[in-house]
Amino acid sequence: MSTGLQAIGMHKRFGGVHALDDAAISVEPGRVTGLIGRNGSGKTTLFNCITGFIVPDSGSVKVDGRDITGAGPQTIVKAGLSRTFQTPREDARSTVRDAVLCGCYVQSSASFLGALTGLPGARREERRIGLRADALLERFGLAAQAEAPVGTLSMGLVRLVEVARAIASGARYLLLDEPAAGLSAAEQDILSAQIRALASSGVGVLLVEHNFSLVLSMCDRITVLEFGKVLSEGTPEQVARDPGVIEAYLGAVERGDTGSTQ
Ligand SMILES: Nc1ncnc2c1ncn2[C@@H]1O[C@H](COP(=O)(O)OP(=O)(O)OP(=O)(O)O)[C@@H](O)[C@H]1O
Ligand SMILES: [Mg+2]
Incomplete structure (x- = not known):
């Protein structure tokens, strides 16, 4: 039975950097969950911990009730998760x-x-x-x-x-790290339609995206990270009205300093 993907109490340090500091996220089947936050707030680190590319210092990751914390990428793919990378890893010759x-x-x-x-x-x-x-x-x-x-x-x-x-791959959960970066408006439309269609078919989607209007239009829930912690979580309307988000994230969007570095 699909009960969702949940990561809770996630901590990860890189030397002196506390990249994840009690971060958490939940992805429900059939829903698109957005993960946003300024550059360096821990979004990709959370992806990497969930998908087995790095081992968290502590925390728990469950998919449909099965504990996959610290499992390697192959086990995690078999558990029904699939991901893309912020910097695509496709073989250029294929x-x-x-x-x-x-x-x-x-x-x-x-x-x-x-x-x-x-x-x-x-x-x-x-x-x-x-x-x-x-x-x-x-x-x-x-x-x-x-x-x-x-x-x-x-x-x-x-x-x-x-x-x-x-x-x-037919995954039940799809994690997309900035899939719209560098896409033309027409390509973004294709991508948005495909993501929505997937969610309608029951797939749970986790989407990291810097384009806030795209996130608002596509997501059912949004989690905002700031310094590795959850700053806000809720529907797009709740998150867009949250004073903490307006100050920390949307203010930064207006100043133009959240844009993707890649
Ligand atoms: N392998 C690593 N070694 C050392 N520090 C790292 C490593 N990976 C991430 N960090 C640091 O952890 C913090 C979180 O980085 P992360 O890449 O998760 O952020 P992000 O939210 O994905 O940022 P962006 O929006 O720029 O993609 C940053 O301070 C980053 O420099
Ligand atoms: Mg990133």
Whole structure:
């Protein structure tokens, strides 16, 4: 049963920097949760602790009631989580279609041996995966670039490829670290529509994003981090009215000093 993704009491120090200081976040199935905060407030560190890329000093991460605290990325992918990176990690030489196919294989029963031996069941599975990848490419407006190497695409399109690959894995929870950075308005529209469609299909989405109006329009709940602590949590309306958020975060947005560094 899907009971959500919860991280509570998260602490992480890097030398003298207390990057997470009792941080917490909750992601419900079928909802989009926004994670915002100034540069250096701990958003990516929280992502990394949840997805097994770094081990928290303390705290607990549960997915659908299962404790995954400190587990490695492979265990966490198997538990139903998928993520993108603030700086995309796609292989520049891979074609767009192959990059998305890679994501499809995570949830596939096809095995390497099966593919080599060409058994009928394996061939059927290969076809099913290929169709799934092609459908995703179509949905993300990437069909025309299917055979292009990822390295030849604009940064905006590379981000869309990364999100399509993360979705291809069929994860129940999707964590997106600044997926809209560098996207054109038209690409942002495609991304927003896909994220909303995923949430409607029951996937829980955690979205780090600096574009506050995009966060307000897309998210059901928002958590605001400040110096590794939760400054505010609630609906977009509650968070946008919170005096602490207005002073610490929205004031900084107006001064232009929250923008992404990457
Ligand atoms: N591997 C690391 N080693 C040392 N310090 C780190 C490391 N990773 C993060 N930090 C520090 O931890 C703090 C939180 O960083 P983090 O990257 O989580 O912030 P962020 O909210 O994602 O920022 P941004 O909006 O710029 O992406 C910062 O002070 C950062 O310099
Ligand atoms: Mg970050």
